[in-house]
Amino acid sequence: MAHQHRAEPIIVRLSDVAPEPWANGLGITRVLVRRPAWRLSVADIAGRAPFSALPGLDRVLIPLSEEGLVLDIEGEVHRVARHAAISFRGEDRVVAEAEGRDARVLNVMVRRSAARIETEVGAMPPLEGAAAVAVLSGAAALASQPVSAPAVILPDGGAAACRPLSPATILAAIRISPRTDGTAPSSRAAAIRPPF
Numbered sequence: 001m002a003h004q005h006r007a008e009p010i011i012v013r014l015s016d017v018a019p020e021p022w023a024n025g026l027g028i029t030r031v032l033v034r035r036p037a038w039r040l041s042v043a044d045i046a047g048r049a050p051f052s053a054l055p056g057l058d059r060v061l062i063p064l065s066e067e068g069l070v071l072d073i074e075g076e077v078h079r080v081a082r083h084a085a086i087s088f089r090g091e092d093r094v095v096a097e098a099e100g101r102d103a104r105v106l107n108v109m110v111r112r113s114a115a116r117i118e119t120e121v122g123a124m125p126p127l128e129g130a131a132a133v134a135v136l137s138g139a140a141a142l143a144s145q146p147v148s149a150p151a152v153i154l155p156d157g158g159a160a161a162c163r164p165l166s167p168a169t170i171l172a173a174i175r176i177s178p179r180t181d182g183t184a185p186s187s188r189a190a191a192i193r194p195p196f
Contacts, residue, residue, distance in 0.1 A: 009142060009153050009154060009155055009162075010153070010154040011142065011145070011147055011151060011152075011153055011154075012032040012033065012151065012152045012153075012154070013147075013148075013150075013151045014030055014032070014042055014150050014151065016032075017030040017031060017032055018030070019044075022043070022051075022052050023052035023053075023054065024050065024051075024052040024053075026049050026050060026052075027043055027044065027045055027046070027049050028043065028044050029041045029042065029043040029044075029107070030042050030043075032151075032152045033132055033152055033154065035176075036114075037110055037111050037114040037115045037176065038108065038109060038110040038111070038115060038117070038131070038176050039108075039109050040106070040107065040108050040109075040132055040134070040152060040174065041106075041107045041109075042064070042104060042105070042106055042107070042150050043104070043105050043107055044102060044103070044104055045069070045096050045098050045102065045103045045104070045105065046098065046102050047097075047098055047101075048095065048096070048097050048098070049095070049096050049098075050093075050094070050095045050096075051094040051095070051096060053090065053091060053093075054090030054091070054109065055090055055091040056090060056091070056111060056112055056113065057089070057090030057109045057110065057111060057112060058087065058088075058089060058090065058109070058110050058112045058116065058117060059087065059088055059089070059090055059107065059108065059109050060085050060086070060087045060107075060108045060117050060119050061080070061085065061086055061087075061088075061105050061106070061107055061108075062083060062084070062085045062086075062105060062106040062119070062121065062134075062136065062172060063080050063081070063082050063083070063084070063103060063104075063105050064082065064083075064103075064104040064105060064106060064136055064137070064149075064150060065082060065098075065101070065102070065103040065104050065105075066082055067082070067098075067099065067101060067103070068080050068081045068082045068084070068103075069096055069097070069098060069103050069105060070096070070097040070098075070099060071086065071088075071094055071095070071096055071097075072093075072094065072095040072097070073086075073088050073092050073093070073094050074092050074093055074094075075093075083121055083136055083137070083170050083172075084121075085119045085121060085172075087117070089112075090109065104150070106134055106136065106150065106172065108174055110176060112179070113179065114178065114179060115176050115177060115178055115179055116176075116177055116179050117174065117175070117176060118174075118175040118177070119172055119173070119174055119175070120172070120173045120175075121136070121170060121171070121172045121173075122170065122171065123164055123167075123169060123170060123171070124163075124164060124171065125171055125172070125173045126173060127155075127162060127171070127173050129175060130155060130173040130174055130175055131154075131155070131174055131175060131176040132152050132153065132154055132155070132174045133152070133153040133155065133162055133171055133172070133173055133174070134150070134151070134152050134153075134171065134172040134174060135147050135148065135149040135150065135151045135152070135153070135169070135170075135171060136149055136150065136170040136171065136172055137149045137168055137169065137170045138164065138165065138166045138167075138168035138169030138170065139164075139165040139166065139169060140153075140162045140163060140164055140165055140169055140171060141162070141163050141164075141165050142161065142162045143161070146165060147162070149169075149170075
């Protein structure tokens with residue numbers, strides 16, 4: 001009788017990925033996960049930067065820098081705290097303002113026609129069923145291996161065993177579910193508060 005092979009989780013660290021320009025050339029991003037329906041990246045923002053127009057995508061952004069980020073989304077200003085998440089549409093007019101500093105953000109994008117994104121952020125959010133687990137700050141332990149932020153763990157059956165290594169560790173469970181109802185989110189930005 002053949003034994004089923006359990007795949008090992010895949011760890012993608014920021015240092016593993018080469019930087020590439022934004023679609024509009026006004027910033028730099030590193031794509032940690034690229035799938036047909038979604039992708040996850042870490043972007044660096046210097047000062048004030050208009051985002052690329054990405055019609056047909058839904059986005060979730062999570063600031064990683066201590067000071068957070070200010071986003072102007074379709075003329076409405078949002079102050080987004082570190083490790084809080086905000087969702088918006090790829091076709092929305094968005095300008096990020098790092099208020100004279102450099103800022104780093106985690107970006108998740110999905111094709112609206114194919115999938116929807118849910119994120120849960122905290123010291124130990126439920127990880128079962130996540131498409132990816134992002135280490136936003138501190139470090140996590142996966143088996144005997146430490147994983148320092150920023151990094152992404154692609155489960156393949158094992159990321160639910162990931163545990164924080166210190167009180168500074170914050171994780172994001174990222175769930176991507178197929179869109180089956182034909183609905184799309186409204187154009188209004190939705191701020192998602194961190195659960196801590």
